[in-house]
Structure formats: C-alpha cells, structure tokens
Amino acid sequence: MNYWLIFWTASLVIAAVSFAVITGIVMVKGYKDLRLMFNRLAEQRTHDHE
Amino acid sequence: MHFAAIDWFIVVVYLISSVAVGLLGKKYIGKVSHYLVAGRELGTYAGIATLAATEIGTITFMYNGELGYKYGFAAFAAALISGLVMIVVGRTGLVIERFRALRLMTVPEYFERKYSRGLRLLAGILVATGGILNMGVFLKIEGEFLTIVSGIDSRYLVAVMTAILLLELVYTVVGGMMAVVITDFIQYVLLSVATILVSIYAVYHAGWGNIVAKISSTMGSSGFDPIQNPKFGITFLIWQVLLWFSIHTCWQTTAMRVFSTKSPEISKRVMTWTGFIYLGRGMLPMLWGAAALTLFGVGAIDNGVPLPVVNGQTLAPIDAMPAMLASMLGPGVKGVVVAGMLAATMSVNSSYLLGWSAVISQDIILPIREQMGKPALSSRSQIFVNRLANLFVGLFLMFWGLYYTPPGAVYLYLNITGTIYLAGTFICVIGGLYWKRANTSGGYLAMLMGAAGAIIPFFFLHWSENITGFCAFGLAALGLVLGSLMGKRAPTSLTGARLEAELKEAE
Numbered sequence: 001m002n003y004w005l006i007f008w009t010a011s012l013v014i015a016a017v018s019f020a021v022i023t024g025i026v027m028v029k030g031y032k033d034l035r036l037m038f039n040r041l042a043e044q045r046t047h048d049h050e
Numbered sequence: 051m052h053f054a055a056i057d058w059f060i061v062v063v064y065l066i067s068s069v070a071v072g073l074l075g076k077k078y079i080g081k082v083s084h085y086l087v088a089g090r091e092l093g094t095y096a097g098i099a100t101l102a103a104t105e106i107g108t109i110t111f112m113y114n115g116e117l118g119y120k121y122g123f124a125a126f127a128a129a130l131i132s133g134l135v136m137i138v139v140g141r142t143g144l145v146i147e148r149f150r151a152l153r154l155m156t157v158p159e160y161f162e163r164k165y166s167r168g169l170r171l172l173a174g175i176l177v178a179t180g181g182i183l184n185m186g187v188f189l190k191i192e193g194e195f196l197t198i199v200s201g202i203d204s205r206y207l208v209a210v211m212t213a214i215l216l217l218e219l220v221y222t223v224v225g226g227m228m229a230v231v232i233t234d235f236i237q238y239v240l241l242s243v244a245t246i247l248v249s250i251y252a253v254y255h256a257g258w259g260n261i262v263a264k265i266s267s268t269m270g271s272s273g274f275d276p277i278q279n280p281k282f283g284i285t286f287l288i289w290q291v292l293l294w295f296s297i298h299t300c301w302q303t304t305a306m307r308v309f310s311t312k313s314p315e316i317s318k319r320v321m322t323w324t325g326f327i328y329l330g331r332g333m334l335p336m337l338w339g340a341a342a343l344t345l346f347g348v349g350a351i352d353n354g355v356p357l358p359v360v361n362g363q364t365l366a367p368i369d370a371m372p373a374m375l376a377s378m379l380g381p382g383v384k385g386v387v388v389a390g391m392l393a394a395t396m397s398v399n400s401s402y403l404l405g406w407s408a409v410i411s412q413d414i415i416l417p418i419r420e421q422m423g424k425p426a427l428s429s430r431s432q433i434f435v436n437r438l439a440n441l442f443v444g445l446f447l448m449f450w451g452l453y454y455t456p457p458g459a460v461y462l463y464l465n466i467t468g469t470i471y472l473a474g475t476f477i478c479v480i481g482g483l484y485w486k487r488a489n490t491s492g493g494y495l496a497m498l499m500g501a502a503g504a505i506i507p508f509f510f511l512h513w514s515e516n517i518t519g520f521c522a523f524g525l526a527a528l529g530l531v532l533g534s535l536m537g538k539r540a541p542t543s544l545t546g547a548r549l550e551a552e553l554k555e556a557e
Contacts, residue, residue, distance in 0.1 A: 019329070023243075
C-alpha cells in the first residue's frame with residue numbers, strides 16, 4: 001500500500017504541476033495563435049473576393 | 051441560496067461575454083471547412099486550449115469526483131492511462147498523423163475514402179447514435195452540479211439547463227468551429243483557474259493526511275491498489291488502454307481538433323501536450339471526490355463506502371463533491387468556480403453539438419442525397435444542413451438529457467455508450483490505415499460485431515463493463531479479419547503507396 005501511495009502522490013504532483021504550467025503557457029501563446037489564425041482567414045477572404 | 055450578489059455578477063458577466071465573443075466567429079465562415087474544421091488553421095497553443103476545453107466539462111469533474119469518492123486513489127489508474135495513452139498517440143502520430151494528412155472533416159468520412167459509401171453511412175449512424183446517447187446524460191448531471199453549488203431550487207433545474215443549452219446553441223449554430231475555438235480559449239482559461247482553485251481548497255479543508263487515512267480506513271489496500279480493487283483489476287486496466295487509444299484517435303470531437311490543425315506535425319504536438327493536461331483532468335477531480343469522502347462520508351455503507359451526509363441529508367456519492375464546494379467556497383471565489391464550471395460545460399456541449407451534428411449532416415444526410423442521385427450541395431447549403439442538424443441534436447438533448455438517469459457509475463455508462471461505435475470504428479481505422487488486406491466486407495462485419503459486442507453483453511446479459519469492453523473490441527477485430535480474408539481484395543487501398551502519395555500531396 002505504501003508503494004502505491006508514494007506512486008499516486010508523485011503522479012498527482014506531476015499532474016497538478018503540468019496542468020498549471022501548461023495552462024499558463026497556453027494563456028499567453030494561445031491568444032497569439034488565435035490572432036494569427038484570424039488574420040490568415042481574413043487574408044484568405046480578401047483573396048477570395050478579389 | 052448559497053450564491054451572493056458578487057457570485058451572480060461574475061456568472062452573468064461570463065455568460066454574456068462568452069456568447070458575444072462566440073458570435074464574432076460568424077464573420078470568418080465562408081466555406082464548410084471553416085464551419086467544421088476552422089479552415090484547418092489551428093496552431094499548437096490554440097489547439098491545446100480547444101482540445102482540452104472540449105474534453106473537460108462539468109460532467110468530467112462530476113464522474114471523476116464520483117470515482118475518487120467510491121474507489122479512492124485506485125481510481126487514479128484510469129486518469130493515468132488516459133493521459134499516458136494520449137502522450138503516446140501524440141509522440142507516435144498513431145492514426146492522427148495520417149488522418150490529418152487526408153484532410154478529413156469527420157471520422158466516418160474516412161470510411162468512404164478507404165471502404166465504401168455504404169460503410170460510411172453505417173459508421174455515421176453508429177457514431178451519431180453512440181455519441182448523442184453518450185452526451186445525453188450531460189445536461190442532467192451538470193444541472194445537478196449547478197443546483198447543489200449555487201443553491202438554486204431544483205424546480206428551476208430544467209429551466210436553467212434549457213437556458214444554458216440555448217446560449218450554447220446560439221453561438222455554435224451561427225459560428226460553427228470558429229465560434230467554438232474562440233469560446234474554448236476563454237473557457238479553457240476560466241475552467242483551469244477554477245480547477246486549480248478547487249484543488250487547493252479541497253486539500254486545505256480536508257487535509258492530505260486525513261484523506262489518506264479515510265481511504266485507508268474505508269477501503270483498505272483496494273483504495274490504493276487498482277489491481278486488487280474488485281471494480282478495477284487487470285482486465286479493467288487493459289480495457290481502459292484499448293478504450294483510450296480508440297478515444298484519442300477516433301472520438302469525433304477529439305478528431306475534429308486534429309483535422310483543424312495546420313499540419314500533421316502540429317496535430318501531434320497538440321495531442322502530446324494535451325496528454326499532460328489529461329493527467330490533471332482526471333486526477334484532480336478524483337482528489338476532490340476523495341476530499342468529499344473525508345469530509346462527508348459518514349452515512350450508511352453502500353457498496354463498501356459510506357454515503358455522504360450533508361446538513362443531515364444523505365446524498366448520492368456523485369453529489370458529494372459539489373456539496374463540498376458549496377460548503378467550503380466563500381463569496382466571490384464561488385462565483386469564479388461556478389463560472390469556470392459553466393465554461394467547462396459550455397465548451398464541451400458546444401463542441402459535442404458541432405461534432406455529432408457534423409456526422410449527421412456530412413455522413414448521413416449528404417451520402418443519402420448522393421445515393422438518391424441528387425446533385426452535390428454547395429458549401430453554403432452544407433453549412434445550412436449542418437446548422438439544422440445542430441438544432442436537432444440540441445432539441446433531442448433538451449428532452450432526453452434532462453429526464454434520463456444513467457444506471458451505475460456515470461464514467462462507466464459513458465465508456466459503454468462510447469464503445470458501441472468506438473470498437474468497430476477504431477478497428478476499421480487501424481486496419482484500414484495499416485493493413486493492406488482490410489476491405490469493405492471486413493469493415494461491415496467489424497462495425498456490426500463491435501456494436502453487438504457492446505450492446506448485447508452489457509444491456510441484455512448484464513456482464514461487467516470490463517468484459518463487455520473486451521468483447522466489443524475482440525469481436526470487432528475478429529469481424530475485420532474474417533470479413534477481409536473471406537471477401538474480395540480491396541480494389542484500392544489507402545495504405546502503402548497510395549496513402550504515401552496522398553500524404554505527400556497534402557504536405
């Protein structure tokens with residue numbers, strides 16, 4: 001039981017830290033990603049209309 | 051009523067801004083590929099946000115909380131498997147890399163490319179039925195969560211959930227994947243903040259040592275060891291590996307994010323990093339469930355665990371976690387958490403509405419029209435059909451979802467309804483992409499035997515979920531092999547040289 005407890009505690013810490021860190025990165029870079037995506041789509045629409 | 055004025059203010063501001071931002075997506079809709087797969091322009095980070103938001107809902111928190119309450123740390127095995135399998139799929143590109151290169155919009159579309167239009171239709175019907183039944187329990191469970199945490203009178207549950215569904219429908223119908231991607235980003239941020247906040251509160255209030263002691267005294271070593279736990283065991287773990295491989299590759303809503311990325315390489319990156327989020331997606335709410343057991347698990351023993359008792363009232367295990375949130379979160383924080391949970395609810399529901407309606411329109415209605423000899427629809431007409439299908443799915447959920455109660459643990463109900471189509475679909479996709487002999491006869495047999503292998507043992511023979519899962523995947527594989535070996539060789543094959551040519555062309 002002790003080994004399992006150590007294993008689940010370590011897994012939980014890794015899971016929680018990864019969750020928090022990736023969320024932070026995605027918050028910053030995801031916004032840039034979306035802006036780029038909409039810029040490209042807007043450009044495509046302009047080309048389509050021309 | 052547990053909600054203070056500040057909590058209502060936060061929730062209402064979130065709802066209004068979410069719908070308003072979602073409606074912005076409409077201006078980028080030109081073609082059906084914009085509506086369904088965001089013009090295939092999704093980058094890595096926005097891709098992670100939308101994939102994570104799509105698969106993390108209030109329903110996820112509820113069923114994982116229930117697993118944590120009932121099975122303690124042993125339940126963590128299910129979360130660990132889901133995350134690790136996703137990382138493996140991302141690193142290897144199993145199925146997803148080829149799927150993205152083929153520029154698909156739905157999973158059943160692959161069936162026409164590799165097998166036949168008829169098989170696409172059959173896959174479409176099974177995918178839509180299994181998917182909508184799966185989603186059918188979302189509203190009721192989410193409604194229970196909101197009622198318990200906010201203290202809204204349960205008489206208003208139907209009205210509240212109908213209003214939320216209508217809000218989701220508005221921006222999903224109008225803006226399609228564009229609206230879903232924008233709202234998913236905001237919703238992902240909010241739900242993540244709420245997840246982290248609740249995890250800190252849960253451990254602080256229940257105490258880590260107390261959680262370990264409670265699980266140990268209630269469940270003994272089976273609360274820690276998933277192999278020894280009678281509900282899990284080695285068969286459960288192997289079935290979970292199979293199931294999660296099929297979900298991460300062939301689940302329509304997940305696959306739509308893969309189809310929406312800019313390239314196969316980005317789809318692999320998105321999948322890998324979201325795999326790490328999946329570890330927390332499962333384990334953190336399971337921890338909340340274990341904390342709720344520690345704080346409220348003092349009632350009569352039911353299936354080996356004490357039922358939760360809150361303010362003198364005995365609840366079901368699934369309701370223990372929201373009851374804990376209602377009692378431990380203060381004004382303001384409760385508003386943020388409920389807004390986060392609403393964000394989770396809306397991101398999942400809108401993505402699922404779009405996913406299943408895409409299958410109905412692209413893989414059922416359009417092939418039937420073509421089979422009847424009618425001309426192909428224009429992009430604009432396809433978008434219109436998609437919107438109608440979206441409305442249909444929304445209406446169905448409103449009636450079915452609010453009145454149907456699933457039997458047993460919700461997690462296992464979701465697994466079984468998913469298996470109805472995932473077993474056959476996954477085997478057909480793997481066989482189609484990696485085995486030259488796979489042909490249409492094998493495909494039909496795999497889909498039918500996979501569905502029968504899930505429905506008959508579970509609903510009629512009342513076998514356990516584990517054995518049912520094995521049966522479904524085993525029969526599907528047997529069907530593909532037997533049908534392919536007995537039937538004619540496929541005239542064209544999307545494996546080998548032809549697939550390589552398509553992949554090169556896509557690059």
